[in-house]
Amino acid sequence: MIKCLVHLFLLIDIGCFVLHAVAKTEQVASDSVDLLLEPRCSQLKRHDIEPHLSTKTPYRVVANLDDKPITYSECRPTRIWSVIRHGTRNPSKEHIEGAKSKLGRLKEEILTNPQTKLCPEELARLRRWRFDVNSEEEKYLTSEGEQELEELAERMQKRFPNLLVDEYDPNLYYFKYTKTQRTLKSAESFTSGLFGRENIAPIEYPEAVHKDPVLRFYKLCNKWKIDVDKNPRTFDNSERFLREPEIIDAVNYIRRRTQIQNITAEDAKLMYTICGFETAWYRGQEPSVWCSLFNPDTIKAFEFFEDLEYFWNDGYGYEITHRMACAAMKNMFEHIDPNSNKSNATFYFTHSGTLLKVLAHLGLYKDAEPLTYRDFGRERVWRTSLIDAFATNLAFVLYECNNENGPMVLTLHQERPIRLPGCPQDQDLCSLKTLKEQYEQHVSSCDFDELCHIHRHDEN
Numbered sequence: 001m002i003k004c005l006v007h008l009f010l011l012i013d014i015g016c017f018v019l020h021a022v023a024k025t026e027q028v029a030s031d032s033v034d035l036l037l038e039p040r041c042s043q044l045k046r047h048d049i050e051p052h053l054s055t056k057t058p059y060r061v062v063a064n065l066d067d068k069p070i071t072y073s074e075c076r077p078t079r080i081w082s083v084i085r086h087g088t089r090n091p092s093k094e095h096i097e098g099a100k101s102k103l104g105r106l107k108e109e110i111l112t113n114p115q116t117k118l119c120p121e122e123l124a125r126l127r128r129w130r131f132d133v134n135s136e137e138e139k140y141l142t143s144e145g146e147q148e149l150e151e152l153a154e155r156m157q158k159r160f161p162n163l164l165v166d167e168y169d170p171n172l173y174y175f176k177y178t179k180t181q182r183t184l185k186s187a188e189s190f191t192s193g194l195f196g197r198e199n200i201a202p203i204e205y206p207e208a209v210h211k212d213p214v215l216r217f218y219k220l221c222n223k224w225k226i227d228v229d230k231n232p233r234t235f236d237n238s239e240r241f242l243r244e245p246e247i248i249d250a251v252n253y254i255r256r257r258t259q260i261q262n263i264t265a266e267d268a269k270l271m272y273t274i275c276g277f278e279t280a281w282y283r284g285q286e287p288s289v290w291c292s293l294f295n296p297d298t299i300k301a302f303e304f305f306e307d308l309e310y311f312w313n314d315g316y317g318y319e320i321t322h323r324m325a326c327a328a329m330k331n332m333f334e335h336i337d338p339n340s341n342k343s344n345a346t347f348y349f350t351h352s353g354t355l356l357k358v359l360a361h362l363g364l365y366k367d368a369e370p371l372t373y374r375d376f377g378r379e380r381v382w383r384t385s386l387i388d389a390f391a392t393n394l395a396f397v398l399y400e401c402n403n404e405n406g407p408m409v410l411t412l413h414q415e416r417p418i419r420l421p422g423c424p425q426d427q428d429l430c431s432l433k434t435l436k437e438q439y440e441q442h443v444s445s446c447d448f449d450e451l452c453h454i455h456r457h458d459e460n
């Protein structure tokens with residue numbers, strides 16, 4: 001396999017750097033073989049796994065359990081606008097089927113291989129492992145997902161008890177979800193948290209649409225679809241990273257643990273994904289048995305692969321991706337404006353793709369340089385595990401104050417105050433005026449159709 005890689009690199013990229021890196025990996029691999037002679041249980045603990053699952057990270061990793069009211073003297077919160085990603089869900093059909101077939105076969109291969117380095121406990125757990133999710137229920141919200149949303153609502157209500165009153169009133173509240181099971185169930189769980197499970201029947205929802213212009217604006221942006229989402233170049237960095245030493249090490253580690261030499265990076269990626277889902281689903285149980293094929297470094301390598309993919313597809317990689325989030329920002333300014341006749345509390349139940357694009361629109365979690373396949377070892381603030389976990393939420397809270405500053409805005413991400421670029425960095429509140437000035441240009445000139453229109457000359 002290493003030989004193949006060397007040949008491949010020689011063909012497509014005669015870089016000394018690469019050859020050196022591959023040679024180095026080989027060295028490291030043979031050095032650590034001795035350590036693995038005896039079967040041994042993985043030393044990986046829940047806290048080594050959960051915070052590194054990228055967009056499959058359960059919300060409990062990032063939740064803020066401090067639910068004290070957030071008060072500022074002379075001010076009272078009167079409006080809130082929030083976008084919330086659905087909670088922990090089932091995998092896609094593709095991953096469900098991959099788990100059943102590929103991991104099912106690998107399970108048998110591991111269990112029948114007398115050379116295995118997995119310890120007896122792990123083998124026993126693997127023997128019991130089955131993947132029971134039905135493809136018909138792809139991406140459905142799981143019970144952990146319901147709990148995430150319900151608990152989030154309860155804490156938000158404790159923080160803003162006068163604004164988020166515990167009796168449903170259609171003039172005060174506006175809830176909307178996209179046309180998917182997982183956001184619908186997320187809305188129901190959240191409203192159960194606010195009003196009690198037995199009181200959610202009367203809630204009025206607007207008609208859910210698949211391509212909602214505010215909740216899921218990118219689904220309407222043909223230019224983004226063509227230039228970014230369906231553009232193979234978007235995935236250059238993440239694909240390239242799959243051939244870097246960090247991933248080669250991770251695959252070799254799995255090969256040594258299982259003593260199955262033909263496991264590929266693709267197989268390892270699927271193991272990481274299923275390790276993530278199965279761990280996210282159950283807060284009280286042991287992490288997924290598939291996680292025991294990783295160590296603290298190798299799990300971070302796959303996390304970085306995901307960070308790269310999301311950076312280029314949904315984040316800062318291409319300008320149009322975050323610019324078009326003006327569609328959501330415009331809606332936010334309309335809803336928190338104290339003079340508008342909108343409901344006081346607006347909650348949108350939506351998707352990862354929306355949250356990431358909005359965060360990037362705001363200029364948050366932006367590293368000095370674009371993220372590339374070379375940056376694994378560097379510090380970075382673009383960490384999807386922290387900024388885009390399941391049930392990730394962003395909220396703008398308007399405070400009306402008895403002072404000369406006019407209305408003020410508090411921004412919360414994952415339930416914690418954050419300070420936006422252009423706003424004071426020494427306090428949580430930013431005046432609505434400053435906030436508008438900071439984002440005005442993009443919002444007032446938010447010509448979504450123009451931005452997303454495919455011009456004729458682009459088509460060639």
Ligand SMILES: *[C@@H]1O[C@H](CO)[C@@H](O)[C@H](O)[C@H]1NC(C)=O
Pocket residue numbers: 105106262263264267
């Ligand atoms: C590895 O090779 C064996 C023998 O050819 C095959 O049966 C098995 O499915 C392969 N495993 C993987 C993970 O590709």
Ligand SMILES: *[C@@H]1O[C@H](CO)[C@@H](O)[C@H](O)[C@H]1NC(C)=O
Pocket residue numbers: 077078079162163172337338339344
């Ligand atoms: C709703 O918003 C209006 C206008 O901003 C405000 O006067 C009113 O007090 C708010 N209601 C609640 C319950 O905060």
Ligand SMILES: *[C@@H]1O[C@H](CO)[C@@H](O)[C@H](O)[C@H]1NC(C)=O
Pocket residue numbers: 341342343
């Ligand atoms: C706000 O005003 C517009 C225009 O007058 C009206 O169509 C809309 O129903 C009002 N919305 C609410 C929530 O009162």
